[in-house]
Every structure is written in C-alpha cells, then in structure tokens.
Amino acid sequence: MKFLPLIWSNLKRKKLRTFLTLLSILVAFVLFGLLSAIKEAFTGGISINGANRLVVQHKVSLILLLPENYKARMERIPGVDLASHQTWFGGTYQDPKNFFMQCPVVPDDFLSIYPEYILATNQLKAWRETRTGAIVGRKSAEKFHWKIGDKVPIKTPIWSQKEGGDTWTFDIVGIFDGKEKSTDATSMYFRYDYFDEAHQGERGQVGWYTVRVKDPNRSAEVAKLIDKEFENSMAEVKAEPEAAMAQSWANQLGDIGLITTSILGAVFFTILLVTGNTMTQAVRERTGELGVLKAIGFTNAQVVVFVLAESCILAVMGGILGLGLAWVIASGGDPTGGMLPMFFIPPRALVAGFGISVVLGLATGLFPAIQAMRLQVAVALRRM
Amino acid sequence: MSEVTKTNGTLVSVDGVEKIFRRGSEEIHVLRDLNLKVPAGEFLALMGPSGSGKSTLLNLIGGLDRPTRGSVSVGGERLDGLAERRLAAWRARHVGFVFQLYNLMPTLNAERNVELPLLLTHLSKAERRKHVSAALEVVGLSHRAKHYPRTLSGGEQQRVGIARGIVTDPTLLLCDEPTGDLDRKAGDGILDLLQALNREHGKTIIMVTHDPHASARASRTVHLDKGQLSAEPVA
Numbered sequence: 001m002k003f004l005p006l007i008w009s010n011l012k013r014k015k016l017r018t019f020l021t022l023l024s025i026l027v028a029f030v031l032f033g034l035l036s037a038i039k040e041a042f043t044g045g046i047s048i049n050g051a052n053r054l055v056v057q058h059k060v061s062l063i064l065l066l067p068e069n070y071k072a073r074m075e076r077i078p079g080v081d082l083a084s085h086q087t088w089f090g091g092t093y094q095d096p097k098n099f100f101m102q103c104p105v106v107p108d109d110f111l112s113i114y115p116e117y118i119l120a121t122n123q124l125k126a127w128r129e130t131r132t133g134a135i136v137g138r139k140s141a142e143k144f145h146w147k148i149g150d151k152v153p154i155k156t157p158i159w160s161q162k163e164g165g166d167t168w169t170f171d172i173v174g175i176f177d178g179k180e181k182s183t184d185a186t187s188m189y190f191r192y193d194y195f196d197e198a199h200q201g202e203r204g205q206v207g208w209y210t211v212r213v214k215d216p217n218r219s220a221e222v223a224k225l226i227d228k229e230f231e232n233s234m235a236e237v238k239a240e241p242e243a244a245m246a247q248s249w250a251n252q253l254g255d256i257g258l259i260t261t262s263i264l265g266a267v268f269f270t271i272l273l274v275t276g277n278t279m280t281q282a283v284r285e286r287t288g289e290l291g292v293l294k295a296i297g298f299t300n301a302q303v304v305v306f307v308l309a310e311s312c313i314l315a316v317m318g319g320i321l322g323l324g325l326a327w328v329i330a331s332g333g334d335p336t337g338g339m340l341p342m343f344f345i346p347p348r349a350l351v352a353g354f355g356i357s358v359v360l361g362l363a364t365g366l367f368p369a370i371q372a373m374r375l376q377v378a379v380a381l382r383r384m
Numbered sequence: 385m386s387e388v389t390k391t392n393g394t395l396v397s398v399d400g401v402e403k404i405f406r407r408g409s410e411e412i413h414v415l416r417d418l419n420l421k422v423p424a425g426e427f428l429a430l431m432g433p434s435g436s437g438k439s440t441l442l443n444l445i446g447g448l449d450r451p452t453r454g455s456v457s458v459g460g461e462r463l464d465g466l467a468e469r470r471l472a473a474w475r476a477r478h479v480g481f482v483f484q485l486y487n488l489m490p491t492l493n494a495e496r497n498v499e500l501p502l503l504l505t506h507l508s509k510a511e512r513r514k515h516v517s518a519a520l521e522v523v524g525l526s527h528r529a530k531h532y533p534r535t536l537s538g539g540e541q542q543r544v545g546i547a548r549g550i551v552t553d554p555t556l557l558l559c560d561e562p563t564g565d566l567d568r569k570a571g572d573g574i575l576d577l578l579q580a581l582n583r584e585h586g587k588t589i590i591m592v593t594h595d596p597h598a599s600a601r602a603s604r605t606v607h608l609d610k611g612q613l614s615a616e617p618v619a
Contacts, residue, residue: 002503002509003503005492005496006489006492006496006500006503009489009491009492009496010491012491013490013491288487289487289489291487292481292483292487292489293500294472295446295448295475295481296475296476296481296500296501296504296548297472297473297475297476297477297501297504298472298476298504299468299469299472299473300468300469300472301469376449377443377448377449378440378443378448378449381448381483381487
C-alpha cells in the first residue's frame with residue numbers, strides 16, 4: 001500500500017494520455033457488456049428449469065402447424081411426463097413497435113411445465129374461469145401500464161377472428177413474475193380453447209409442443225422416440241432439447257457466439273495494442289526515474305511490479321467503469337422494443353469482464369515491465 | 385557500519401580496479417588498475433576532465449556497476465560479488481546518492497521524493513514522516529515540503545536531492561557534480577550543506593566535480609585522468 005502513491009502519481013503524469021487510454025478501455029468493456037447481454041438474450045433463458053424439456057416442432061419448419069391431438073400420443077410415449085403446446089400469435093399492442101410474444105396455451109399444462117413462471121393462486125383460478133383471460137409478464141404490464149381487470153386489444157397479422165377483424169381483446173386476469181432474472185417476463189399467454197374456437201381456419205392446430213421428460217438424462221432417447229412416433233405422418237416432427245432449439249433459433253441470425261467473440265476479439269486486440277503502446281511510451285519516458293529508483297535500492301522485481309501495477313490499475317479501472325456503464329445501459333431493458341426480451345448482463349459476464357481487465361493489464365504491462373527490469377542503472381541515470 | 389573498525393578506519397577500498405566498456409568490437413578502458421582508500425568520515429573530491437572515468441568510479445563505489453577486474457569493498461563488504469538483489473538492498477541501507485540534475489520524481493512533491501528510500505524500510509508511516517521532516521530540516525527546506533520539483537529553484541531541488549540522499553542516514557554519500565547545474569551562489573549553499581554534513585554529522589562523502597572551487601571544500605582531492613589516479617592534477 002505504501003507504494004500506491006508512487007504508482008498513482010505516474011498515472012497522473014500525462015493526464016490527457018491516461019484519460020484517453022482509460023476511455024478506449026472503457027468503450028471496449030461497454031461493448032463487451034452489451035454484447036454479453038445480446039448473447040444472453042439469444043442463447044440464455046434456458047436455465048436449469050429447461051434441462052428436462054424438449055421442444056417438438058414441425059420437421060419442415062417452425063412456422064408449420066401440428067395437430068393438437070399429438071399431445072395425447074406424445075404423453076403415451078415412454079419417458080414423456082407431460083406435453084404442453086403453444087402457438088405463435090405475433091400480435092402488437094396499439095403500435096407495431098409494441099411487439100412482444102403472445103401465445104395461446106392450456107393454463108394448467110403450461111404453468112406445470114414452466115415452473116419458473118410465478119402466478120398467484122387466485123389469479124390462476126381467475127384464468128381458469130375466464131375464457132378470454134390472459135396473463136402477462138410483469139415487465140410488459142409495467143411497460144404498458146396494465147393492471148388486472150384491464151381489457152387489452154392485441155392486433156395480429158396472422159390470426160383473424162371468425163367474425164372478422166384482426167384485433168383480439170383479452171381480459172388481464174394475472175400478472176406473473178419470473179423465478180430468475182433470465183426468465184422472460186415480457187410475454188403474454190391466453191387460453192387455447194378460446195383461441196381455437198374464435199379464429200378463422202382449421203381447428204385443432206398448434207404451433208409447437210414443449211414436452212417434459214421424466215429423466216433428463218434420457219432426453220435424447222425420448223426425442224428419438226417422439227420423432228419415430230410421427231414418422232410418415234402428415235406432420236412429421238423434430239424433437240430436441242430446449243437449449244438446442246433456442247440455439248438453433250438464434251443461429252438463424254448467425255452464430256451469435258462466434259459473432260460476439262469475433263467482435264470482442266478484434267476490439268480487445270486493438271485495446272491491447274493501444275494500451276501496450278501507451279505503457280511502453282510511459283516507461284520509456286521515465287527511464288531515468290526508474291534508474292533513480294534502482295539506484296536508491298529498489299530491486300528489479302519491485303520495478304516490474306510497479307509497471308505491472310500501473311497497467312493493471314489502468315485496465316481494471318477502465319474495465320470496471322465500462323462494465324458499470326454497460327450494466328446501467330442494460331438495466332434500461334430491451335433496446336429493440338421487444339426483440340430481446342431477456343436483455344441483461346449475466347453476473348458471470350461481469351466476473352469474466354473483470355478477469356479480462358486484469359489479464360489485459362498484465363499483458364499490456366509485461367513488455368514495458370521487462371524493459372524496465374533489464375534497465376542498467378548507470379545507463380538509465382544518464383538518460384534523466 | 386561496525387565493519388569499518390575491522391578495516392582500520394578505511395570505509396571504501398578500491399583495489400586494482402579495471403573497467404572496460406565494449407562498443408561493438410572496440411574496447412574502451414575507462415579505469416586502469418585503480419587503487420583508492422577512503423577513510424570513514426572523509427570528504428573526498430574526485431576531479432578530472434570529462435571522460436576521465438570519475439562517474440564510472442563513483443558508480444562502482446555506489447554498487448551501480450561492477451568492475452571488469454579488481455574489487456570494490458565498502459565497510460569491508462565486497463560489492464563485486466553481491467547478487468543484484470543483495471546489491472540493491474545494500475545500496476538502500478548504506479548509500480545516499482546526489483545527482484547533478486537532482487533526478488527528482490516530477491510527479492511527487494518534495495517530502496514524497498525524500499520519503500522514497502524509506503519505502504524500502506520497515507518504518508511506519510509516522511516514522512517515515514518523522515525522518516523526512518528531519519532530513520528536510522537539515523537541508524533547510526521544511527517550508528517547501530509540499531512543493532513539487534517544478535516549483536522549486538535549482539538550489540532547492542538539489543537540497544531535496546540531498547535530503548533524499550541522507551534520509552536513511554547512510555554510511556556513504558556519493559555526489560556526482562552536485563553543483564554542476566547551479567549558479568555560484570546556489571552552488572556555495574550546497575557545498576556549505578555538504579561540508580556541514582561531513583563535519584557535524586560525520587558523513588563520509590565522495591564528490592565528483594571538475595570545479596576547483598567545489599573541490600576546495602573537500603578534506604582531500606584526488607585527480608583522475610585516463611582511468612588512473614594521482615594526487616596532483618595532471619598537466
């Protein structure tokens with residue numbers, strides 16, 4: 001600790017240079033934080049709750065529907081505990097920008113298969129009793145200022161009503177919370193029986209199934225049995241673990257992990273060069289001073305520690321400020337207005353970011369530290 | 385340094401020292417078979433023209449460099465055999481340096497500059513402050529303790545440099561042209577101070593200079609020319 005004023009004073013030597021370097025590190029870590037949030041939004045949300053779930057969709061495409069009577073057939077397959085279906089409604093509220101997910105579901109099946117959605121018992125009761133009832137995640141309820149008892153119009157370009165018109169009115173009977181931060185609390189769910197009777201077109205069709213297996217270790221085996229069950233039928237299916245399905249959905253946009261890693265790789269490589277150059281310059285400028293320190297008894301190891309501490313302080317400060325700013329931005333919620341409902345920086349990304357900042361500090365300080373260590377005192381003193 | 389008694393009052397002993405610098409394939413003999421004894425408590429002036437090897441000799445005595453041949457002992461301890469880490473610890477304990485261009489840290493104020501050698505000791509913050517304040521008082525700069533080098537005159541900066549050199553109460557004070565960058569008046573002030581440190585505090589001082597006015601303040605002057613010593617200036 002007693003050496004801290006000496007290290008700190010060196011950072012204050014060229015304030016503008018230190019500030020600009022700090023700023024560039026900060027920007028890199030803001031980017032790191034936000035890209036982590038984007039990656040989480042695409043691939044996250046499949047927590048431990050999803051370990052025993054399979055998603056079953058039409059073999060050709062997710063947009064093709066499956067018969068509702070597949071539910072009973074699936075539940076007869078050995079290893080299947082429960083099957084619950086959802087259908088993409090694709091609606092918006094008042095303005096096309098107010099896009100969020102809505103699906104018709106069977107309330108008890110749905111809440112049983114998704115225990116991460118927390119709904120009060122009286123609200124579940126009301127949902128069972130209200131055909132036009134809908135439950136909505138707290139984030140959307142707060143965003144649109146909805147409360148229980150409200151009637152909300154949702155306009156959909158996909159599902160017209162029998163009587164005509166593409167705006168459906170639902171009664172808000174419940175507001176659910178997510179058990180975890182990664183749980184989506186923006187969606188809206190309403191009753192399938194109401195939907196099935198009220199929409200134009202063929203009855204008894206659903207979008208996809210979520211199947212709960214009895215033993216998560218046998219998921220792959222059960223998925224194969226489900227696929228086999230519907231082979232050579234009018235609507236063949238593809239069953240896969242929920243995480244894999246989420247990943248393949250995200251991959252429709254590209255390999256999100258690869259994209260974010262590539263961008264961050266380029267950014268951090270640039271920062272490594274920028275900060276490394278700054279540190280090298282900073283050490284070269286005070287060759288004479290390092291010589292004085294060595295002359296009065298500081299060891300080579302101590303000089304190395306000073307230089308590394310200086311680069312680490314700079315990198316860690318930039319890292320913490322950058323991650324902090326990214327966290328503040330991400331706390332503002334989904335910046336896309338509905339495309340990324342689970343937009344937040346996962347704690348593991350913050351820890352990883354901190355670790356990267358330390359590694360960055362060590363990497364950028366290493367070369368100048370070695371230079372400083374090799375400095376011969378008599379030679380260095382002549383450069384004062 | 386109790387070893388002084390074992391060496392018959394000789395603090396610094398330079399025996400048969402040669403120093404050769406290599407520049408490419410060329411060998412430059414800076415010091416040749418040089419012998420020098422400096423008794424404890426002496427104020428020795430080391431004179432000679434530029435390039436005569438004065439600073440090189442001072443660096444060898446201060447453990448900043450190693451001789452190519454021969455030995456350098458201070459207080460009975462041979463420096464040429466010490467490992468780098470032990471040599472650094474030895475410097476911290478036994479030597480104070482005063483440089484021609486003061487060599488202060490521009491980012492630290494006077495008291496922080498003076499405190500630097502004390503950071504290598506186990507003294508508490510309060511004890512370090514006490515030592516710093518005493519050293520600044522000796523050099524007459526207590527009132528400028530919070531000032532940064534850029535706000536001090538050359539003479540004041542050199543006083544800070546001397547305070548840094550004596551703050552650990554070293555056995556030996558090595559001064560490399562301490563008045564070389566100062567005007568006569570400020571230089572005289574520094575020489576008065578060095579003389580007082582030698583006479584009143586018993587400090588052994590070796591001062592490199594090429595100013596006869598400065599060397600006149602020393603108790604003995606030796607001349608160095610072409611890497612060899614003589615008692616009289618070389619014509």
